[in-house]
Amino acid sequence: MNIRLELIVFLLFISVIPLSAVVYISYDYSKEAIRDSVTASLMGATKNAGNAIDSWMDTRKDDIRIISSIAGSSEKEQLPEYIHTFESEREGVYEEFFIINLDGNITLSTLNRTGYAGKERYFTEASTGKLYISDVSFSSVTGLPELTITNPVRKNGTITGILGARVRMEQLYMLIESIDVGKSGEIFVVNNKGELIFHRDRSRILLEKINNNLSVKEIMSEKSGIGEYTNDKGEKVLSSSFWLLIYKWGLVVVKSKDEAYAEVLALEKLIVGISFVAFFCVILLAFVISKQITKPIEALKDGAHSLVRGHFKPIPTSSKNEIGELTIIFNQTAKELLDIREKLEAKIEIANKDLEEKNKELIAANEELKKLDTMKSDFISLVSHELKTPLSAIRTSAEFLDSEMTSDPKVQKEMLENIIRNIDRQTRLINDILDLSKIEAGKMEFQFGQFDIQEITTAALETIGNLALEKNITISVDIPVELSPVFGDKEKLIIVLNNLLGNALKFTPNGGSIFLSAKEFEDSIEVRVKDTGIGIEKKELEKIFEKFYQVDGTSRRKTAGSGLGLSISTGIIKAHGGEIYIESEPGKGSTFCFRLKKFEKK
Ligand code: ADP
Numbered sequence: 001m002n003i004r005l006e007l008i009v010f011l012l013f014i015s016v017i018p019l020s021a022v023v024y025i026s027y028d029y030s031k032e033a034i035r036d037s038v039t040a041s042l043m044g045a046t047k048n049a050g051n052a053i054d055s056w057m058d059t060r061k062d063d064i065r066i067i068s069s070i071a072g073s074s075e076k077e078q079l080p081e082y083i084h085t086f087e088s089e090r091e092g093v094y095e096e097f098f099i100i101n102l103d104g105n106i107t108l109s110t111l112n113r114t115g116y117a118g119k120e121r122y123f124t125e126a127s128t129g130k131l132y133i134s135d136v137s138f139s140s141v142t143g144l145p146e147l148t149i150t151n152p153v154r155k156n157g158t159i160t161g162i163l164g165a166r167v168r169m170e171q172l173y174m175l176i177e178s179i180d181v182g183k184s185g186e187i188f189v190v191n192n193k194g195e196l197i198f199h200r201d202r203s204r205i206l207l208e209k210i211n212n213n214l215s216v217k218e219i220m221s222e223k224s225g226i227g228e229y230t231n232d233k234g235e236k237v238l239s240s241s242f243w244l245l246i247y248k249w250g251l252v253v254v255k256s257k258d259e260a261y262a263e264v265l266a267l268e269k270l271i272v273g274i275s276f277v278a279f280f281c282v283i284l285l286a287f288v289i290s291k292q293i294t295k296p297i298e299a300l301k302d303g304a305h306s307l308v309r310g311h312f313k314p315i316p317t318s319s320k321n322e323i324g325e326l327t328i329i330f331n332q333t334a335k336e337l338l339d340i341r342e343k344l345e346a347k348i349e350i351a352n353k354d355l356e357e358k359n360k361e362l363i364a365a366n367e368e369l370k371k372l373d374t375m376k377s378d379f380i381s382l383v384s385h386e387l388k389t390p391l392s393a394i395r396t397s398a399e400f401l402d403s404e405m406t407s408d409p410k411v412q413k414e415m416l417e418n419i420i421r422n423i424d425r426q427t428r429l430i431n432d433i434l435d436l437s438k439i440e441a442g443k444m445e446f447q448f449g450q451f452d453i454q455e456i457t458t459a460a461l462e463t464i465g466n467l468a469l470e471k472n473i474t475i476s477v478d479i480p481v482e483l484s485p486v487f488g489d490k491e492k493l494i495i496v497l498n499n500l501l502g503n504a505l506k507f508t509p510n511g512g513s514i515f516l517s518a519k520e521f522e523d524s525i526e527v528r529v530k531d532t533g534i535g536i537e538k539k540e541l542e543k544i545f546e547k548f549y550q551v552d553g554t555s556r557r558k559t560a561g562s563g564l565g566l567s568i569s570t571g572i573i574k575a576h577g578g579e580i581y582i583e584s585e586p587g588k589g590s591t592f593c594f595r596l597k598k599f600e601k602k
Contacts, residue, residue: 004294011286019278027271034263039226042181042240042260046224046253049179049187050242056172057247060149060165061131063090068151068163071099083110095139095146095166099153102127102161111141117164126150126162133247136169136197138206145169145197145205173198184256192248228257296323300330307334310341375548386429386562390422397422432564435495436547439571446489446575450599453518453525454479456490460497461516464505471510478517486525487599492572496580499565500529500592506561508533508589524578524595535586544582545570569594 067086071079083097087110099108104118117123125132134148150164176187176198188210189198196208226240236257243250258265296318303315312334317327397415438444457479468475504514508531515530536544540551547567573580573594584590 002294003297004290007290007293008286011289012282015282015286016279019282020275023271023275023278027267030267031264034267035261038260038263039238039240042238042253042255043226045179045181045185046240046242046251049176049181049253050244050251052175052179053172053189053244053249053251054246056175057133060093060167061133063094064131064149064151064163064165067097067165068153071153071163072155072160080108080110083108093168093171095141095168096164098164098166100162100164102159107161122148122150122164123162126152126164127159129159135191136206139166139168141166142168145173145202169198173202181253182255182259184259186254188252188254190250190252192250197249293323296327300327303330303334307337310338312338375546378548383429383433383562387426390425393422394419429562432562432568435568436564436571439568439575444492444571444575446492448487448489450485450487451490452485453483453527453596454481456493456497457516457518457527459494460501463498464501467505468514471505471508471512473505473508473510474513476513476515478515480518480520483518483520483525485599486596488576488596489572493576493596496569496572496594497527497529499569500594503565503592504529504531504533504590507531512589520598521595524597526593526595528591528593530589530591532589535588535590536582536584537586541582541584545580 063086067083070082070086074082079099087094087097094110096109096111096113098106098110098113100117100123101107104116104123106114106117122132122134129152131149131151134150136145136147138144139146146166146168148164148166150162152159153161153163176189177200179187181187186200187198188196190210191197194209196205196210199205199208224242226238228236228238231237231254237254238257238260239252239254241250241252296315299315300323303312306312314331314335315327317324317331397418401412401415435444457477461475461477465475501514501516508514512532514532515528517528517530519526519528536551543549544551545566548563549566550561550563570580573596576596578595578597580592580594582590582592
């Protein structure tokens, strides 16, 4: 569940639950209040109706009592007129007034009725001296509902007869009907047998017995009250009952529950409507508030993602609260992180380049090592060869001398010279190796001093002079006398010059020429040894300065040499702070040059 959803749930939780509780409690409270007021008003209406019936009946009883007392006190002749007047004043309330003598015979009737009524209950009951009210029954004259009230007629305290009145119910019915019980309200009155004695549908009066009605049952047990039940039409109704004790009549007011509780229903609808609106508002608010709260958090999350992916853009700060502060801190941190990242990337790039370089160097060094290894193998086989050859020669010569095959002293001398030459050759080779190892180890000792170039050229020329003559090679020399002195180790430089001149002699065919010259430059003297020899191919030029390297070729391998001369010469010249180089073309000869620093007076 994401934070927004959690927030929505939380907001709904804290708002919907109290809201629901408030709505429910207020609804319940209002509903009960409305119900109470509805039942109170229904019971009030019922009671009013009951009181109206009571008062109407009281008026009737009073009427009868008045007429009874008038009948007891007035003259016989005046009584009929008087009763008629009284009756007409009551506007059709009374059907008939009649008087019964103590024998039970009707002596006076406003309907001129005669006959015996001594067995009627209204006669016997009233004869006991009290007012009697009969049940409601259909009139034998009009066929309409009526009741009979009888009261004894007294003269000087003695009962002289019974006054009766047949009372039409219609006026009472109209009175009951005038009571407002609402559109769906219905009033009816039952007697103690459950027979309808009033209903707005007159056709039901005295013809129907209602005793399954809850209120009627209540009344039958002579109780007043209010209750709910489902009527014979299946409608839910609210029924209020009122027991008229004197007449043993039950007044029932029935009202449709829907109408009675219309206000409750309206309240229900209102509350449901308000609840819907409120819930909708709460949900809307929850969404809006959660969006507002989570928006900057979402922006932070997106920012963090983009930071990880490396294309971060500062997050706009929309609020000044804690989240706003967090956003500012995040932006700053992200910027610093990106800066660090950039720097690290740059460092890594440099380190990578370095590594590449180092790798290249390692590869080159490895190649070099491989080359050295090959050279070492070559050297070992070469040295073995170079050492073996003179040794074989020495052995042959020595064996020859030992065998005494010749006593010719000339031949013997030749053999001895051969032995000495080969020993020299071996000595040279060993010396060369020793020199080179000293140079490479930086252990060669130098005796630096000031001298003229001529000193070393003269010494070197002396060494090779005879050999040049042997090969009929012309040596030209151009060493200006005015050359500045140089600074160096004379003996070592003689070795260099010997090597260069020796090579020139070795690799120049008979009859060729060698040119030795020197030239002064601003701060150095250049010495050149030029020959008209076999020359060197371009691709070999750099290699010949490497130790043990000899340009491959059968003709050359025949020439003596170890491939160390130029390496030793280079080492010596470099130890002087000078340089050695070559210009050459195959078949056209070679020129070896080296430069030495001039001697500087301090
Ligand atoms: P080496 O003892 O073989 O002379 P160096 O180091 O002096 O050894 O010379 C290396 C190689 O350079 C020689 O074997 C030769 O092949 C070549 N070289 C040197 N000097 C000359 C030259 N003047 N003319 C032609 N090739 C030369």
